[in-house]
Amino acid sequence: MNITLNGEIKQLNDGTNLNQLIEQLNIEGKRIAVEINKEIIPKSEHTTYEIKDGDHIEIVHAIGGG
Amino acid sequence: MNNDPLIIAGKTYQSRLLTGSGKYSDLEETRAATEASGAEIVTVAIRRTNIGQNPDEPNLLDVLPVDKYTLLPNTAGCYTAEDAVRTCRLARELLDGHDLVKLEVLGDEKTLFPDVTATLEAAKTLVKDGFKIMVYTNDDPIIAKRLEDIGCVAVMPLAAPIGSGLGIRNPYNILTIVENASVPVLVDAGVGTASDAAIAMELGCDGILMNTAIAAAQNPVLMASAMKKAVQAGREAFLAGRMPRKRYASASSPIDGTFF
Numbered sequence: 074m075n076i077t078l079n080g081e082i083k084q085l086n087d088g089t090n091l092n093q094l095i096e097q098l099n100i101e102g103k104r105i106a107v108e109i110n111k112e113i114i115p116k117s118e119h120t121t122y123e124i125k126d127g128d129h130i131e132i133v134h135a136i137g138g139g
Numbered sequence: 140m141n142n143d144p145l146i147i148a149g150k151t152y153q154s155r156l157l158t159g160s161g162k163y164s165d166l167e168e169t170r171a172a173t174e175a176s177g178a179e180i181v182t183v184a185i186r187r188t189n190i191g192q193n194p195d196e197p198n199l200l201d202v203l204p205v206d207k208y209t210l211l212p213n214t215a216g217c218y219t220a221e222d223a224v225r226t227c228r229l230a231r232e233l234l235d236g237h238d239l240v241k242l243e244v245l246g247d248e249k250t251l252f253p254d255v256t257a258t259l260e261a262a263k264t265l266v267k268d269g270f271k272i273m274v275y276t277n278d279d280p281i282i283a284k285r286l287e288d289i290g291c292v293a294v295m296p297l298a299a300p301i302g303s304g305l306g307i308r309n310p311y312n313i314l315t316i317v318e319n320a321s322v323p324v325l326v327d328a329g330v331g332t333a334s335d336a337a338i339a340m341e342l343g344c345d346g347i348l349m350n351t352a353i354a355a356a357q358n359p360v361l362m363a364s365a366m367k368k369a370v371q372a373g374r375e376a377f378l379a380g381r382m383p384r385k386r387y388a389s390a391s392s393p394i395d396g397t398f399f
Contacts, residue, residue, distance in 0.1 A: 079187040098190055104200055105188055106233035111225060113232050131187065133229050135199055137169060138184025138215050139159025139301070139350025 074126035085124060092119040098132075105134050143378070145346050147323055148239060148271040148292040150209070152179045155340070156370040157211070157325065159350025160203060163359065170202035172353055176363035182211045182241055182348065185230050210234060211273065213241040218254065220244055220261035227265055240265070241295070241327075241348075243275035251301040251328075255282050259289065266290040275327050278312040280319055287322050294322060295348060298339060299329025302351040306335040310342055317343040333362075333369035340373025341381070 076083055078094075085094065091114060095101050107114045108131040114122050124130070144151040158178040163169040173181055181203055203210065212230030214223040227240045244261055246254035253276050265272055266289055273293040274286050283294045296316055299305035306329060307313060317324045323345035330336050330349045339347050347370055356362035 079190055081190075100188060100190075103188075104198070104233060106185075106229045108225065108229055113228050115232060131229075132190070133185050133233065134188045135183040135210065135212065135230075135233060136186050137160040137163060137199055138213055139161040139182055139348075139354075 074124075076124060076127070077129045079130070079132060087126075089124050090120055091122040091124060091130075094124060094130075095119065095132075100132070103134065105132050107132050143374070145323065147180075147273070152209075154179045154367075154370075155346035155374055156336075156367055157181070157346060157348040158353060158363070159213075159348070160199060161350050162354035166197050166199065166202045168359055169199070172359040172363040173203065173208070174363075175360045175367070176353065177367045178208070180209045180211050180348075182213045182350070184215050185212055185226050185233065205234065205237075209239065210237065211239060211241050212237075214243050214261075216245070217243065218245050218257075220257045220264065223257075223261040224264050224268075227270055228268070231270070238269055239271045239273065239292075241275065242272045242291075252297070253277055255279070259285060262286055262289045262291055273325070278309045278316065280312060280315040283316045283324070284319055287320060292322055293325055293345075294320060295325045295327035297328040298326045298335070299331075301328040302355075303329060304331030304335075304352055304355070305329055306331050307338050307342070310338065313339065313344065314342050317345075330366075333365040336366050336369040337373035337376070340370055341376050343377050346370070 074085055074087055076085055110129050145155050154177045156176055156178050157180040158176045159182045160169050214226045217223040223244045244254045244257040246252045272291040274291045275295050276282055278296045286294050298307045325346040325348050326339040326344050327348040330352045336347050353359050353363045
């Protein structure tokens, strides 16, 4: 399936859950937040959220800003 | 001065200087300048994680640990109420439920002036959603009061455009905002050097939020230290109450007892 991750199209195996995606990206344990289709997916639901074809996923972190 | 804390949303802070964490040359400079400023509240921006980057790359939160600083996520770069609300919700998730945010909804790229109507709209949504909002706004006393009425926990008028360093361009409006307010008023944006910070505090502002004035100084760490002192000095001068201005001189030494 195809998803849009931080603005870029990415191919993903069917049945991947959000936590697995985060592990594939090597950002597990980092201070991040995830929004899918403009809805927040809380950390507690990362292992149960099964990613669907066409999902728009945003993964954000904190950077310097004023 | 230990008995003069800044209280925002029920939490007490000793420092009236809030700093941004942008525009520094590296994270070590961010850490050192923030330390030198004495700031307890530090703004951060929320942006996409760089996918595929070195996972061991140093992180902003390594130099601004959440147990040492109150992080204030901002909505910088948002030009719509919807984007600002999304950003705040992501920030709350990122910071484990921390609900103090800096709301700014910008109107155009040239001035970075706030879009006031969109700011009011976003503020209403965020208050309903349980956020504690420190809101960037223009130096309009009427809008400042509206934002307070909506439930913002602090009102933060600009003194001049963001990053301009032009100083306090409209002190009378800032003064009116301060006089009308029953929540803290912090000057956010426009301060260029230490005297600007002192002037804002002498007007009775409860605090100042600045970034570029420190980060873009030739020596940011030294400027951070200067700003800390200027904010303290301005605050003390405000509390002390300045002498009245007089047009003509008034001798400081007595006339009585002169022998000439």
